[in-house]
Amino acid sequence: MQLKIDSLIRADSELTHQNTSSVPIILMTRIRLARNLSGHNFPNHSEVEKSAEVFELCRKAIESAPEMGSPTTVRMEDLSTMEKKILVERHLVSPELIESTAGSGVVINGDQSCAVMINEEDHLRIQSMLTGFHLDKVWSTIDALDDSLEKKLDFAYSEELGFLTACPSNVGTGLRASVMMHLPGLVISKNMEKVIRAVNQIGLVVRGWMGEGSDASGSVFQISNQQTLGESEEAILKRLGNVLKTVRVQEENARSRILQTDQNRILDRIGRAYGILRNGHLLSSGEGMSLLSLIRLGADFGMFPKDTRCLVDRLFIESQPAHVQYLAESEIESAARDSLRASFMRKNFRDIPEPDFESAST
Amino acid sequence: MQLKIDSLIRADSELTHQNTSSVPIILMTRIRLARNLSGHNFPNHSEVEKSAEVFELCRKAIESAPEMGSPTTVRMEDLSTMEKKILVERHLVSPELIESTAGSGVVINGDQSCAVMINEEDHLRIQSMLTGFHLDKVWSTIDALDDSLEKKLDFAYSEELGFLTACPSNVGTGLRASVMMHLPGLVISKNMEKVIRAVNQIGLVVRGWMGEGSDASGSVFQISNQQTLGESEEAILKRLGNVLKTVRVQEENARSRILQTDQNRILDRIGRAYGILRNGHLLSSGEGMSLLSLIRLGADFGMFPKDTRCLVDRLFIESQPAHVQYLAESEIESAARDSLRASFMRKNFRDIPEPDFESAST
Numbered sequence: 178m179q180l181k182i183d184s185l186i187r188a189d190s191e192l193t194h195q196n197t198s199s200v201p202i203i204l205m206t207r208i209r210l211a212r213n214l215s216g217h218n219f220p221n222h223s224e225v226e227k228s229a230e231v232f233e234l235c236r237k238a239i240e241s242a243p244e245m246g247s248p249t250t251v252r253m254e255d256l257s258t259m260e261k262k263i264l265v266e267r268h269l270v271s272p273e274l275i276e277s278t279a280g281s282g283v284v285i286n287g288d289q290s291c292a293v294m295i296n297e298e299d300h301l302r303i304q305s306m307l308t309g310f311h312l313d314k315v316w317s318t319i320d321a322l323d324d325s326l327e328k329k330l331d332f333a334y335s336e337e338l339g340f341l342t343a344c345p346s347n348v349g350t351g352l353r354a355s356v357m358m359h360l361p362g363l364v365i366s367k368n369m370e371k372v373i374r375a376v377n378q379i380g381l382v383v384r385g386w387m388g389e390g391s392d393a394s395g396s397v398f399q400i401s402n403q404q405t406l407g408e409s410e411e412a413i414l415k416r417l418g419n420v421l422k423t424v425r426v427q428e429e430n431a432r433s434r435i436l437q438t439d440q441n442r443i444l445d446r447i448g449r450a451y452g453i454l455r456n457g458h459l460l461s462s463g464e465g466m467s468l469l470s471l472i473r474l475g476a477d478f479g480m481f482p483k484d485t486r487c488l489v490d491r492l493f494i495e496s497q498p499a500h501v502q503y504l505a506e507s508e509i510e511s512a513a514r515d516s517l518r519a520s521f522m523r524k525n526f527r528d529i530p531e532p533d534f535e536s537a538s539t
Numbered sequence: 540m541q542l543k544i545d546s547l548i549r550a551d552s553e554l555t556h557q558n559t560s561s562v563p564i565i566l567m568t569r570i571r572l573a574r575n576l577s578g579h580n581f582p583n584h585s586e587v588e589k590s591a592e593v594f595e596l597c598r599k600a601i602e603s604a605p606e607m608g609s610p611t612t613v614r615m616e617d618l619s620t621m622e623k624k625i626l627v628e629r630h631l632v633s634p635e636l637i638e639s640t641a642g643s644g645v646v647i648n649g650d651q652s653c654a655v656m657i658n659e660e661d662h663l664r665i666q667s668m669l670t671g672f673h674l675d676k677v678w679s680t681i682d683a684l685d686d687s688l689e690k691k692l693d694f695a696y697s698e699e700l701g702f703l704t705a706c707p708s709n710v711g712t713g714l715r716a717s718v719m720m721h722l723p724g725l726v727i728s729k730n731m732e733k734v735i736r737a738v739n740q741i742g743l744v745v746r747g748w749m750g751e752g753s754d755a756s757g758s759v760f761q762i763s764n765q766q767t768l769g770e771s772e773e774a775i776l777k778r779l780g781n782v783l784k785t786v787r788v789q790e791e792n793a794r795s796r797i798l799q800t801d802q803n804r805i806l807d808r809i810g811r812a813y814g815i816l817r818n819g820h821l822l823s824s825g826e827g828m829s830l831l832s833l834i835r836l837g838a839d840f841g842m843f844p845k846d847t848r849c850l851v852d853r854l855f856i857e858s859q860p861a862h863v864q865y866l867a868e869s870e871i872e873s874a875a876r877d878s879l880r881a882s883f884m885r886k887n888f889r890d891i892p893e894p895d896f897e898s899a900s901t
Contacts, residue, residue, distance in 0.1 A: 441878045445820035452814020456894060458807035516803045532818060 228280025590642025
């Protein structure tokens with residue numbers, strides 16, 4: 178199984194390859210659908226043998242879906258803790274899946290843009306993601322995949338409520354769409370709390386990079402819908418898209434203001450981030466995220482070559498703790514990880530030229 | 540008068556020229572002698588006309604002393620606050636002189652290795668200094684200068700006590716020898732307090748970079764004798780020299796231990812210092828000192844070209860607040876200074892290659 182994880186890490190995936198069409202402010206768009214098999218208990222109330230049965234039913238259906246070209250299937254029970262965490266860090270499985278009991282696993286397609294979890298909270302969590310801001314495109318992919326699966330599996334569905342799910346909060350469409358945004362301008366100008374309150378008031382949720390609270394590392398936030406009932410998929414996506422466009426404009430404005438009123442301070446932070454990534458020898462995961470975030474901002478300002486943004490997006494993932502342990506080829510303690518992470522950053526920044534402070538603009 | 544200060548700043552002085560024989564751990568050796576004219580009140584008890592008379596007597600004697608080749612004479616009353624502070628930052632006058640009343644000034648020789656203050660606490664404060672550890676050499680220079688002045692001026696002297704001075708603590712030899720040491724190893728390993736206590740116990744004093752308390756910025760400390768009475772000049776210098784050699788060995792040992800036991804942490808600090816000096820856009824005077832201090836340590840470790848140490852020693856002086864104001868050609872506030880200081884550092888570090896972490900050793 179080590180081999181499967183190996184090939185996943187080494188492959189050019191949607192989120193980590195170097196030629197992705199990475200854009201300012203928006204890192205990626207992701208949609209997931211919660212589905213369950215009719216006539217089977219939800220995973221939390223299922224016996225071991227029944228879960229194994231569900232796993233096999235689902236696995237076969239998923240692996241043969243045309244949208245899942247070159248699939249890799251991974252059972253959680255076959256993985257080490259480090260391997261499970263790597264899948265979380267790559268956004269391929271949820272933190273909940275790796276805590277879950279027997280019969281859980283994931284099927285991942287060739288470019289790692291689609292991943293279907295089996296026996297998480299629901300029998301199926303279908304997920305599709307793309308770098309950049311692509312709600313429509315991701316929706317059409319996942320909608321097609323959902324249709325393919327529906328042909329082979331009997332989904333629990335109520336005419337009145339829609340799709341049935343283990344948790345009432347997902348009943349209906351079972352859809353959660355989220356867009357991961359890079360909002361350093363709003364964070365630096367201390368406007369992020371205000372934005373979060375406004376976004377919450379219209380029924381959307383803001384989470385951090387790894388789904389944690391709103392105090393996001395690297396100024397990376399996920400904004401997603403909360404409601405799944407009483408609204409069509411198209412209506413949910415349209416409303417989310419409109420809010421995200423507004424947040425993007427607010428971030429753009431915040432950046433312009435910072436460059437106008439506090440230019441030295443922001444150039445100082447970007448310059449120092451570059452200097453430390455290039456020459457540091459100890460780097461925690463949190464500081465790494467913060468520094469990379471400043472480099473991404475610098476790239477958006479035109480201070481670094483365009484493809485530096487792709488590098489940052491890859492390093493956001495590959496500098497996480499489990500990925501660094503993978504580099505070490507063993508589980509290592511935090512201090513050794515910080516040293517290895519710094520050395521990994523130095524190597525990756527070796528060919529990035531010094532910031533071009535003169536051309537900083539929005 | 541602006542012109543005189545200008546030429547002092549632009550000249551290749553003993554402490555700031557690029558080809559000085561800068562060595563590890565020891566920045567410079569300095570000796571001063573306190574002298575007074577017999578038959579004249581000490582400066583603090585002197586009337587304005589009398590002080591002017593003393594100034595003229597002294598000035599003529601000093602300017603014609605052969606040790607004072609190409610002298611520049613500066614009257615404090617002719618200088619702006621910024622200009623006075625520049626002289627302090629260059630270690631040419633004491634902070635006390637620039638606060639003093641009428642009739643005070645300084646005569647500085649061509650390479651700024653000798654400076655004689657007039658009407659500070661005493662009528663004359665004769666000072667000589669050299670880069671590196673040179674108690675004997677500095678003593679022979681200042682001894683000769685003292686002899687030259689004695690031929691033209693009638694020094695207040697008591698057979699019983701020695702030279703008479705305004706403050707009883709200087710009576711006798713009137714000699715204070717100090718060596719400025721760079722002790723980051725002892726500071727990082729938290730042994731500096733212990734060293735200061737030991738040094739104090741044998742009658743020596745430890746001060747910071749600008750004569751302030753022991754909490755020295757940049758890990759730069761001045762160690763000097765306290766006693767001036769009841770001991771010959773040679774005995775004072777010998778005792779001081781022995782203590783300094785011991786402190787130097789302790790610093791060397793501390794550095795070896797750090798490189799052995801905490802190599803990543805010290806390489807991290809040196810690497811980050813380089814990265815920030817090269818790319819930062821805001822730099823306070825205190826942070827500047829700390830970063831330069833780490834670069835000097837890195838140069839001692841062989842991580843930078845040899846002449847980087849001379850650059851650091853010059854920047855220790857030229858990045859001080861008044862020197863930065865001089866760069867701006869006007870008095871500017873602290874935030875503008877921090878920006879200008881950062882830009883000055885970036886310029887000076889433009890040609891310093893990245894740290895060679897592989898060759899770090901003591």
